[in-house]
Amino acid sequence: MRLFLFIAHYYLRYFVVIFLALGLFFVSIDSLQYIDNFADSANLLILFFVYDFLYAMNFTLPISLLLAMAICYLFLIKTNQYTALLALGYSKRALLRPVLWLSLLISCIHIGLNATPFAYAQEKVEKFFAKDSSAPTTDLFVKYNDDYVYFGSINLVRQASTIRVFGLDSSGQNLTRFTQARNAAFEDEHWILYNAFTQDMPNLWELGSKGLDVKTFAKLPILKDFNPKVLDSFSQAKPSISIVDALQSLQLLKEQKIGSEKIRAVLYALIIVPLFVPFVAIIITYYTPSLARYGNLYLLGFLFIVFALLVWGSFFSLSQFSITGVILPEIGVLVPFALLVCVACGYYVILNKK
Structure with a gap:
């Protein structure tokens, strides 16, 4: 001793x-x-x-x-x-x-x-005084189950704009639903679309059959557990992310059968x-x-x-x-x-x- x-x-x-x-x-x-x-x-x-x-x-x-x-x-x-x-x-x-x-x-x-949150010290430094510190993440495209989700922009306060959701069938070849909303926010582990507008495609594309089924929702939850830090790990070349968020991202990537090389690294x-x-x-x-x-x-x-x-x-x-x-x-x-x-x-x- x-x-x-x-x-x-x-x-x-x-x-x-x-x-x-x-x-x-x-x-x-x-x-x-x-x-x-x-x-x-x-x-x-x-x-x-x-x-x-x-x-x-x-x-x-x-x-x-x-x-x-x-x-x-x-x-x-x-x-x-x-x-x-x-x-x-x-x-x-x-x-x-x-x-x-x-x-x-x-x-x-x-x-x-x-x-x-120590892992985000670099992010805080870069956004502290930089002129583009409030610049949002733009043009983000992610896969979730059978859906593909597009975000026009995501800002620092967990709010997004210009959201498009493309729902595909089990084969992944045919579009079954299209959803869009102008604004969304991350709440209760979901992205909540406000005033969402959905269009369900008909099963049969024949004259006289049922057409588009159009619906509106005041609030529509999507993308469970896809918090902004997880989305940043997809969009950034060198993401600033903690071990906890990285493990969550890795789990989601495996569930969605998406390449996880960046998160593993x-x-x-x-x-x-x-x-x-x-x-x-x-x-x-x-x-x-x-x-x-x-x-x-x-x-x-x-x-x-x-x-x-x-x-x-x-x-x-x-x-x-x-x-x-x-x-x-x-x-x-x-x-x-x-x-x-x-x-x-x-x-x-x-x-x-x-």
């Missing part, structure tokens, strides 16, 4: 310093693109900086965990504390365990935050990618010397930092390629992550033998 607290003290100290420094640097640089749109209100500025810092966590948190680990180890080696702990009988695995558990815990907390990026940190830490530990005289610490620190950035950049790029549909999400995210886990486990097995 004392060993855990001893190493955790150094690791967390470096992590907090690096995390705050990277976060503030990101906010400073990112705020330059919004500087012309800043409001005079101090409250709005504070909210903007808070949301931007939360958005930056997706980039700065994993990097901070790895950089803190590298700097912590190099500090212990330079001050001969790492060598002293090994001389006292502690194994390299025992010295690595505090870093592994802490990095895993912080990564899991990050994943948990992605299941909350988003889920992998939110759940799997943050877990790469502990495994990279194992690899870095394996190449950490026991004594300062066994290597150039400055060069070694530079290589550790470059390696950490390359691994993080690779996973980030592959996840974005998967989200945009360039590669399958399983090939872009799961396969590289599985390879990293296998390599890291191999290094962990032989860690004490070096």
